[in-house]
Amino acid sequence: MSFSRPSPYHRRFLLMCGIVGFIGKRAAKPVLIDGLKRLEYRGYDSAGLAVRTDRGFDVVKTTGRVASLARLAGAREIAGTLGISHTRWATHGGVSEANAHPHVSSDGKIALVHNGVIENYADIRRFLTGKGYTFSSETDTEALCNLIAYHYAKEPEPAGNNGSGNGGSRFFTAVRKTLRHVEGTYGIVAICADCPDEMIGARKGSPLILGVGKDEFIIASDVSAIVTHTSNVVYLNDDELVHVTRDRFRVTTSGEDGVEAKIDTINWKVEDAELGDFPHFMLKEIFDQPRALENAMRGRFSDDGSTAKFGGLNMTPFELRQVDRILFTACGTAWHACLVAEYMIERFARIPVEVEYASEFRYRNAPLDKNTLVFVISQSGETIDTLGALREAKRKGFRTLGITNVVGSTIARESDGGIYQHAGPEIGVASTKAFTSQILIASMLALYFGRMRDMSFSDGVAMVQAFKKTPEYVSRILESADQIQAIARQYAQMKDFLFMGRLSMFPIALEGALKLKEISYIHAEGYPAAEMKHGPIALISPECPSVFFATSGETSQKVIANIQEVKARKGPVILVRSEACDVPDGLADDT
Numbered sequence: 001m002s003f004s005r006p007s008p009y010h011r012r013f014l015l016m017c018g019i020v021g022f023i024g025k026r027a028a029k030p031v032l033i034d035g036l037k038r039l040e041y042r043g044y045d046s047a048g049l050a051v052r053t054d055r056g057f058d059v060v061k062t063t064g065r066v067a068s069l070a071r072l073a074g075a076r077e078i079a080g081t082l083g084i085s086h087t088r089w090a091t092h093g094g095v096s097e098a099n100a101h102p103h104v105s106s107d108g109k110i111a112l113v114h115n116g117v118i119e120n121y122a123d124i125r126r127f128l129t130g131k132g133y134t135f136s137s138e139t140d141t142e143a144l145c146n147l148i149a150y151h152y153a154k155e156p157e158p159a160g161n162n163g164s165g166n167g168g169s170r171f172f173t174a175v176r177k178t179l180r181h182v183e184g185t186y187g188i189v190a191i192c193a194d195c196p197d198e199m200i201g202a203r204k205g206s207p208l209i210l211g212v213g214k215d216e217f218i219i220a221s222d223v224s225a226i227v228t229h230t231s232n233v234v235y236l237n238d239d240e241l242v243h244v245t246r247d248r249f250r251v252t253t254s255g256e257d258g259v260e261a262k263i264d265t266i267n268w269k270v271e272d273a274e275l276g277d278f279p280h281f282m283l284k285e286i287f288d289q290p291r292a293l294e295n296a297m298r299g300r301f302s303d304d305g306s307t308a309k310f311g312g313l314n315m316t317p318f319e320l321r322q323v324d325r326i327l328f329t330a331c332g333t334a335w336h337a338c339l340v341a342e343y344m345i346e347r348f349a350r351i352p353v354e355v356e357y358a359s360e361f362r363y364r365n366a367p368l369d370k371n372t373l374v375f376v377i378s379q380s381g382e383t384i385d386t387l388g389a390l391r392e393a394k395r396k397g398f399r400t401l402g403i404t405n406v407v408g409s410t411i412a413r414e415s416d417g418g419i420y421q422h423a424g425p426e427i428g429v430a431s432t433k434a435f436t437s438q439i440l441i442a443s444m445l446a447l448y449f450g451r452m453r454d455m456s457f458s459d460g461v462a463m464v465q466a467f468k469k470t471p472e473y474v475s476r477i478l479e480s481a482d483q484i485q486a487i488a489r490q491y492a493q494m495k496d497f498l499f500m501g502r503l504s505m506f507p508i509a510l511e512g513a514l515k516l517k518e519i520s521y522i523h524a525e526g527y528p529a530a531e532m533k534h535g536p537i538a539l540i541s542p543e544c545p546s547v548f549f550a551t552s553g554e555t556s557q558k559v560i561a562n563i564q565e566v567k568a569r570k571g572p573v574i575l576v577r578s579e580a581c582d583v584p585d586g587l588a589d590d591t
């Protein structure tokens, strides 16, 4: 972990599938189902579990909800204390019971759950078909499962090892050998019908965490499935395997080296992962914004109140002063936060900033100047493309800093330094409080760099004062929730929306459009308001509302002119504006 002092909060990662594995003294079934319920928020289309019993594996799978799985499994006596479960988001093969995980090898020896994509699964499948293995699903995971079974069948039992030792069993060797032949990404948990005391996890590109409880272990793709059982966790790194027996665990690399596993403590309250009185996590997290903003600022202003300070950048003021260009890279909502960073840093610190989609940056071999500082922003700290971009920048020798919410996440560990958001767990798939916390941190960075350069003491003090008011402002907006909801209802049947703003409100417009698409399944586009006349204006009609974001300042009159253009074409206008922005009464339909 490279950010200076780790502190609380862990949460979801950006894979839709969820994994839980359990080994302990109590029955596995309730732990496996409870774990899946805690991962439900990631979205999925089928669910399943497998518990090892004396007869082999007891497997229950279903399409649809975890509640259906719980009903089916509840109706059966499943008594084992070792098992795995999974929520699947279909990638290879449609949504069906056969394609749901866990998969069991055709010889009945291995059960496996898997997140990620096995790219060479067709070759593996062909190879195994030639060896007599059969397939009952269309998934890449089943190929992996059968390949473990193949290596397991070939592997001689080590002398004096009954499979329960921690020094490396035949099952463990089979998993390790299998992974050497696999191309793609995986987070897996495997169990073996012959091995009542063993569970094996491995990761490459998909997060996997081991929870270390009293007399029990839980492996999960997300800490929220672990937190109710233990706060002691080990974050696996890419290319690591964990071999868990009933009383021990051992982490190794795929190259067989032992790894000194560090047990971290999750400083995350169980209530943070509960809904409380809210109907869903997105709403809970929207209302959590004032607290998230407070946390982003806590302890991060200088004693004289004129600048920001960040403990984890791991760069001296001298080094920071040498930076003459900054590259921000991220995906999705976090990419929009990067755009806000660009506006703020260029305006207040006068450092040229470039923003790249991480998915593009990692492949396009952009020429970078030697004094460029690379920032990645990622709420989860696990987004593959963002991680890929970070690694590419590091490979080229650039100093990399991360802004992330999840302590101990891969991005936090692999960057040279960074800033934790401390926004608290963001469980809803749609980024809300993490976004506003990211843009506050980006703005604080603008202040920090600005004060190192030309920004005056009094301008710095004014900016700090303004930042300190943001939680209160957000609370005031949240007090209008009923009014906002009433406006939303009026427009709920519309099929297309435009979102528009200027300068730093342009990324906000992009983010508004993204949220509407993602959450409401309504088509929306974000534009810089002035670009409207270069094409999108053709869409304006009574059936296509425009959402404008307007603040006071040099462009406010221009935004008003844009609104007038929309009104002239009978387009409905919803205006989100600051109090100080002077807009003629009645110009917008809703404000």
Ligand code: M6R
Binding pocket: 014, 331, 332, 333, 334, 335, 377, 378, 379, 380, 381, 382, 383, 386, 429, 430, 431, 432, 515, 518
């Ligand atoms: O965890 P990250 O910030 O790296 O996630 C990046 C995007 O996938 C994410 O921001 C996504 O766009 C949001 N969930 C949308 O609401």
